[in-house]
Amino acid sequence: MSAAPLLAIESLRVSLAGSCILDELSLSIAPGEILGLVGASGSGKSMTALAVMGLLPRHAQVAGSVRLQGESLGTMSERELEAVRGARIGIVFQEPKSALNPLMRIGDQVAEAVRLHRNLSKRAASRLAREALDGVGLRAPAGALDRYPHELSGGQRQRVAIAMATALSPALLIADEPTTALDATAQAEVLELLGALARGHGMGLVLISHDLAVVSAMTDRVAVMQRGRIVEEFPTRELGARAHHPYTRALLAAATLEAKHARHSAPTEVVLEVRSVVREYPRRRLSLLHRAAPLRAVDGVSLEVHAGETVGLVGESGSGKSTLLRAILALERPKSGEIRLLGRDFSTARTREQRRLRRSIQVVLQDPYGSFDPRWRVEQLIAEPLYALEKRPAAAQRRDDVAMALEQVGLSARDALRHPREFSGGERQRIAIARALILRPAVIAFDEAVSALDALVRAQILELLAALAQRLKLAYLFVSHDLRVVRSIADRVYVMRQGRIVEHGPTAQLFGAPQHEYTRALLAAMPRVQV
Amino acid sequence: MIRRSAALMIGASITVGFIALAALGLVWTPYDPSALAIADKLAPPSAHHWFGTDQLGRDVLSMIMGGASNTVGVALVSVLIGSGLGVPLGLIAAARRGAPDELIMRGNDLVFAFPALLLAILITAVLGPGAVNAIIAIGIFNVPVFARVTRSAALSLWTRDYTLAARAAGKGPLRISLEHVLPNLTSLLLVQATIQFSLGVIAEAGLSYVGLGAQPPTPSWGRMLYEAQSLTALAPTLAIFPGLTVVLLVLGLNLLGDGLRRPGES
Numbered sequence: 010m011s012a013a014p015l016l017a018i019e020s021l022r023v024s025l026a027g028s029c030i031l032d033e034l035s036l037s038i039a040p041g042e043i044l045g046l047v048g049a050s051g052s053g054k055s056m057t058a059l060a061v062m063g064l065l066p067r068h069a070q071v072a073g074s075v076r077l078q079g080e081s082l083g084t085m086s087e088r089e090l091e092a093v094r095g096a097r098i099g100i101v102f103q104e105p106k107s108a109l110n111p112l113m114r115i116g117d118q119v120a121e122a123v124r125l126h127r128n129l130s131k132r133a134a135s136r137l138a139r140e141a142l143d144g145v146g147l148r149a150p151a152g153a154l155d156r157y158p159h160e161l162s163g164g165q166r167q168r169v170a171i172a173m174a175t176a177l178s179p180a181l182l183i184a185d186e187p188t189t190a191l192d193a194t195a196q197a198e199v200l201e202l203l204g205a206l207a208r209g210h211g212m213g214l215v216l217i218s219h220d221l222a223v224v225s226a227m228t229d230r231v232a233v234m235q236r237g238r239i240v241e242e243f244p245t246r247e248l249g250a251r252a253h254h255p256y257t258r259a260l261l262a263a264a265t266l267e268a269k270h271a272r273h274s275a276p277t278e279v280v281l282e283v284r285s286v287v288r289e290y291p292r293r294r295l296s297l298l299h300r301a302a303p304l305r306a307v308d309g310v311s312l313e314v315h316a317g318e319t320v321g322l323v324g325e326s327g328s329g330k331s332t333l334l335r336a337i338l339a340l341e342r343p344k345s346g347e348i349r350l351l352g353r354d355f356s357t358a359r360t361r362e363q364r365r366l367r368r369s370i371q372v373v374l375q376d377p378y379g380s381f382d383p384r385w386r387v388e389q390l391i392a393e394p395l396y397a398l399e400k401r402p403a404a405a406q407r408r409d410d411v412a413m414a415l416e417q418v419g420l421s422a423r424d425a426l427r428h429p430r431e432f433s434g435g436e437r438q439r440i441a442i443a444r445a446l447i448l449r450p451a452v453i454a455f456d457e458a459v460s461a462l463d464a465l466v467r468a469q470i471l472e473l474l475a476a477l478a479q480r481l482k483l484a485y486l487f488v489s490h491d492l493r494v495v496r497s498i499a500d501r502v503y504v505m506r507q508g509r510i511v512e513h514g515p516t517a518q519l520f521g522a523p524q525h526e527y528t529r530a531l532l533a534a535m536p537r538v539q540v
Numbered sequence: 541m542i543r544r545s546a547a548l549m550i551g552a553s554i555t556v557g558f559i560a561l562a563a564l565g566l567v568w569t570p571y572d573p574s575a576l577a578i579a580d581k582l583a584p585p586s587a588h589h590w591f592g593t594d595q596l597g598r599d600v601l602s603m604i605m606g607g608a609s610n611t612v613g614v615a616l617v618s619v620l621i622g623s624g625l626g627v628p629l630g631l632i633a634a635a636r637r638g639a640p641d642e643l644i645m646r647g648n649d650l651v652f653a654f655p656a657l658l659l660a661i662l663i664t665a666v667l668g669p670g671a672v673n674a675i676i677a678i679g680i681f682n683v684p685v686f687a688r689v690t691r692s693a694a695l696s697l698w699t700r701d702y703t704l705a706a707r708a709a710g711k712g713p714l715r716i717s718l719e720h721v722l723p724n725l726t727s728l729l730l731v732q733a734t735i736q737f738s739l740g741v742i743a744e745a746g747l748s749y750v751g752l753g754a755q756p757p758t759p760s761w762g763r764m765l766y767e768a769q770s771l772t773a774l775a776p777t778l779a780i781f782p783g784l785t786v787v788l789l790v791l792g793l794n795l796l797g798d799g800l801r802r803p804g805e806s
Contacts, residue, residue, distance in 0.1 A: 338708050364710035372708045380701040382720050397710035444705070 013079055015040040015213040016061065016181055021073035023053075023060055023237075030056050032237035033073070040180070043207055043214045045224030045245065047260060048234035050434070050463045054217045057234075058183045062100060063090040078180060096126040099174030103186040105166035109158040115142070115169045116154025122173040141176040142169070145202055163326065164195030168202065175206055181213040182206070188223060192325040192490045197534040200226055219463035221248075221264035222493070222536035233257045248538070263468035264538050266497040269319075269475075271517050277316040279352075280451045280484050281337070281370065285309045286346030288329075288336050306332040307343070308508035314452055319478060319485040321499030321516070323492060323531065329508040330488045334456050337486070338372055339363055351451060367397040371445035375457040377437035381429040388425035391415070391444045398448070414443035417481075419473060435466035439473070446477070454486045459494055471498055492535040496520055504528050548799025554792025555734075562612040565605035573598060573606040574757035582775045591781045594764070595771060600781055606759035607782070610671060611789075614753070615740030617675045619733050622682020627729065629683070630690025631721060634698060635713035645691075648684035656681045657746055664752040671754045678743045682736050689732050690725060697721050727800065734797035738790040745786050761786055 014037040023031040031053050038044050048054050059065050061075055063082060075082045077097060082090065094100075102108055109118060119138035123129060129137070135154065142152045145168040151161075158166055167187060174182060184203055188196035204227035207214040218224050224231060225245055232242045235256045243251040252261055288307040295301050306329040314320045324330040336343045339356050348356040350366050358366060371394060374380045381390050391411045395401055402410065412422035418439040429437055438458060445453045455474075459467045475498060478485060489495050495502055496516060503513040504527065512525040523529045570590075577597030585592045591600035633641040660677035667673040697703065698721070706716045747753040748762025756763070761782045768779035 335704075340704065340707050360712075367708065367710045372705065374701045374705065376701055380705055382702045382724070384723055393706060393711075394709040 014038060014076075015042070015078060016215075017074075017076040018057070018061070019074045019076075021057070021060060021075060022071070023056060023065065024070045025066065025068070030069075030237055031060065034234075034238055036232060036239060036242075038181070038213045038215065040213055041207070041211045042230065043204065043216065043228045045228035045231045046215055046217045046234060047219065047221055047224050047231060049219055049260075049465045051236075052234040053237040054219075054234050055185050056237075058100065058185050058215070058217060061183065062094055062098060063087075064094075092126070095122060095174075095179070096177050097179050098181045098183065099177075099179040100183045100185065101167070101170050101174050101187045103189050105163045105170060105190060108170040109166055111158050114155050114157055115152070115161070116156075119169065119173050119176055123176050126177055137176060138172075141172040144175070144206070145169070145172045146198075147172070162195070163191050164199060167191065167195075167199050171199070171202065171206070175210065175212070178210050179212065181215070183215045183217070185217045186219070187216075189218070189220075193492065193531060193534040193536070194325060196223070196536065203227070219465075220536065221260045221464070222538045223264075225264075225539045226536065233260065245539070259465060259468075261538065263464040264493075264536075266468065266471070266493045268496045268520070269498060269500065269516060271515065272500060274317075277318070279313050280316050280350070281314040281486065282347070282349040282352075283310060283312045283333075283337060284347045284349070285311055286333065286336055286343045286348060288332050288341065288343045305508050307336065309346070310505070310508070310510055311346075312503050312510065312513070314484050314486055316451065316484055317478070317482045318500045319487055319498050321495035321502040322486060322488045322505060323490065323495050323502060324488070324505035325490050325531075327507070328505045330505050331456060333505070334372075334454055334486075334488055338370065338454060339367070364397050365399065368394070368448040369451045370454065371448060371450045371452075372454045372456065373438070373441045373445050373458040375461055377434040377441065377461060380441055381437070383428075383430065385429075386425070387411075387415075387427055387429060387440055390429065391425070391440065391447055394444060394448050410447055411443075414447045415440075417446060417477065418443045433466075435462055435470060438462065438470055442470075442473070442477070446481070449481070450483070452484045452486060454488070456488050457490065458487075460489060460491065467494070474498065492520075492531055504531070545799050547795045551792050551795025551797070551799050554788060555796050558608060558789050558792065559612065561605055562608040565607075565609045569599075569602035569605045571599035571602045573602040573759040575599075582771070582778075584775070585777065592775070592777050594767065594778055595775075600764075600778065603759040603764060604761065604782060604785055607761045607764065608785075610754050610758060611741055611744050611761055614671055614675050614678065614744045615737050618678035618682055618740045618743075619736050621675070621679030622736060623686045623729065623733060626683040626686025627690045627722075629687040631694055631717045633687065633691045634694030634721070635717050641691075644687060648687055651681065651684045657743065660743060660747060661750060661752060664747060669752045669755055671758070674744055674747050674753045677747070678740050681743075682740070685736060686729070686732065690729065693725050693728050694721050697724055731797045731800050734793045734800070738793035738797075741786060741789055741793075 016038040018034055018036040021031050021034040034057060046054050046057065060071065061082065065071065071083065077093065082093065116135060116138050119141050120134040123134045123137050139154060147165060147168050151165065161169070187203065188199050191199060200223065203214060203216065206212065216224055216228055225248055228245045230242065231245050231248060232239050233254065233256065241252065241254045241257050252258055286307055287305065287309055289303040289305050291303050292301040310333055312320065322330055335341045336356060337348055343356055347354065350369055353366060355363065355366050388408065388411050391414055392407050395407060411425050415422055415424055420436065420439055429440060432440065459470050462470060471494065474485070477483060487495065487499055499516050501514065502516050502519045503510050504525065506527050512519065512523065512528045519528065520532065523532055575598065580593050580597040581595055583589055583593040589599050589601065591604065593599055629644050633644040663677040664673045703716055703720055706720055744753055745762035745765065748760040749766045753762055754760040764782040765779060771778055
């Protein structure tokens with residue numbers, strides 16, 4: 010406590026175009042300390058990171074002070090700041106896809122980060138790059154210096170980004186939502202890596218996240234941010250005891266997500282039946298005469314959804330769950346196997362019959378920002394599925410249907426005339442849900458529908474979905490890689506890996522007594538709030 | 541929504557100015573562009589003849605105005621032909637991958653394989669010189685350009701989630717192409733159209749230059765340039781005025797294309 014702080018932010022005030030983003034923010038980090046900065050999106054956590062790095066937009070108005078090891082960063086020239094960035098403060102961002110230059114080999118990218126600050130020969134920089142990559146667990150051949158980013162998985166790319174940020178052993182490392190775009194197992198590994206690096210190098214680490222569970226795993230202290238100011242701050246191990254502010258408690262609840270109470274109701278009829286579905290993708294030819302064996306994305310999967318129940322489908326990226334979902338929605342034809350909707354053949358039905366069946370199954374997709382035509386208004390978007398009806402309603406009826414759907418999802422009928430870009434991510438997902446509800450389908454399929462939302466919004470949407478399922482007697486097929494989400498909403502769960510279902514059963518049973526080792530591994534990687 | 545930028549304003553003014561000039565030239569020119577007045581030949585710019593006269597006494601300004609409607613007409617119709625055929629082909633190729641896509645793209649490659657101006661000359665030489673045939677020749681070359689641009693932009697739109705949602709609603713590829721894909725391509729296609737228009741102007745001038753565009757007495761910028769070749773020592777303005785006119789129109793169109801592109805860059 011007597012040591013000078015590594016980073017000292019005092020009364021930082023940042024305004025952009027008149028609105029206050031950071032409001033008298035004060036924060037300090039001791040050398041070697043790991044601080045978790047938690048808050049919903051829009052709370053200003055990323056802005057804080059940018060303010061420390063001096064990377065705020067040009068027209069931002071800044072007041073207050075930021076000191077790194079006693080030196081004021083606010084008064085430094087751009088040149089001096091460039092010397093600080095990368096060498097004394099490293100930063101890792103959220104999106105591993107866009108963090109790396111797709112045209113540069115990973116060895117060159119790490120070496121470039123090094124050579125910006127040290128006068129080293131190419132060979133020496135390469136050696137340092139090799140060491141840095143080894144240090145993040147990317148050993149050859151997976152982490153060979155001559156690999157390109159597209160040859161690596163998301164988790165591996167994030168490791169390269171971490172290698173670039175830590176190659177020069179900076180005093181402070183800032184990680185801005187580094188694992189939000191990753192699967193559970195990759196997330197657990199990257200967090201462990203960050204913790205190990207911080208402790209090993211004696212680096213200060215600021216871990217920014219919207220998820221308290223992620224933060225509570227390996228931080229020393231937690232600071233909770235809301236609307237540009239810190240509302241609460243305490244050592245992580247006292248999280249359970251000292252979380253008093255209602256906002257903190259909401260974050261805590263959203264990070265834990267209460268498990269669904271097991272319902273004991275009479276078994277209902279099967280609305281969706283998937284039997285031994287196989288879906289293959291052809292692979293590149295090995296030579297003119299030699300064709301490579303096709304990739305079996307879905308390898309004999311069978312599952313069932315009963316009326317009114319929520320079935321969870323858990324799998325990581327590459328498990329084939331999205332491919333399976335597209336086959337279930339009859340957007341792609343499976344190589345073999347059957348998909349029956351309400352007892353009738355769906356995937357192999359003829360166009361007219363298929364269109365008629367489509368009104369019984371609808372979908373909510375992952376990306377709230379890409380799932381709408383940017384030129385259409387909300388009313389048109391929600392009304393689009395009405396196309397599947399034989400007798401399409403007249404304009405007045407259509408407007409009423411849209412208004413009802415909007416109200417069911419917690420928006421107002423007046424929102425029908427607005428554009429999707431005027432809404433936040435969570436509101437857009439509500440619009441997507443309204444679009445899925447308008448035909449009153451028997452089943453709604455969700456493809457990672459809450460994965461792109463921050464913890465608080467996610468909890469709200471899950472609550473909405475549970476209420477809708479009960480009120481409208483809907484069946485859900487909920488695909489997700491996040492076990493907490495699945496546990497909170499599903500009655501039964503299927504676990505998918507490399508195109509096959511490895512285990513399935515009622516939620517409580519699967520979580521309480523997992524049989525398959527993969528299920529156990531997933532459960533172990535599930536982020537938990539350590540109280 | 542088009543924000544005001546310098547490029548857009550200047551480009552739009554120039555383009556609109558030329559269209560107005562072309563329209564005016566259809567009904568009125570200071571002098572009859574084909575009226576000979578040998579006595580006044582090779583006059584420098586003056587109050588009577590703002591741009592001077594050529595070797596047969598024809599008023600240069602009138603010829604430029606008359607030629608404008610010819611040139612603008614040829615370039616415009618050839619762009620309409622190119623986009624009218626090319627855009628649907630591109631949409632079809634993107635919507636139905638596989639055989640139709642391959643067929644259309646190989647057809648494109650076939651047309652691209654020929655040097656454009658040479659093929660235009662070939663076509664007009666076979667069909668006979670004149671404005672209509674010039675339109676056909678230039679138009680043919682616009683088709684693969686529009687097809688290719690439309691196809692690659694449409695392909696990226698087909699990966700978006702909203703086309704998936706539309707398919708889940710039971711819509712077929714034709715309907716999705718018309719309702720979702722094409723409307724989101726309009727700003728891109730508009731920019732491409734302005735580029736092709738300016739290339740069409742140059743192509744028409746080139747064809748007239750070799751005598752395959754509009755025939756006398758219809759005035760033509762390209763022919764003016766051709767005839768001015770042998771007189772550059774005597775009267776350099778005879779080449780400068782039509783030349784600058786072509787440059788100015790092409791500049792205006794390119795600025796317009798630039799100005800249209802920036803706000804809608806997606």
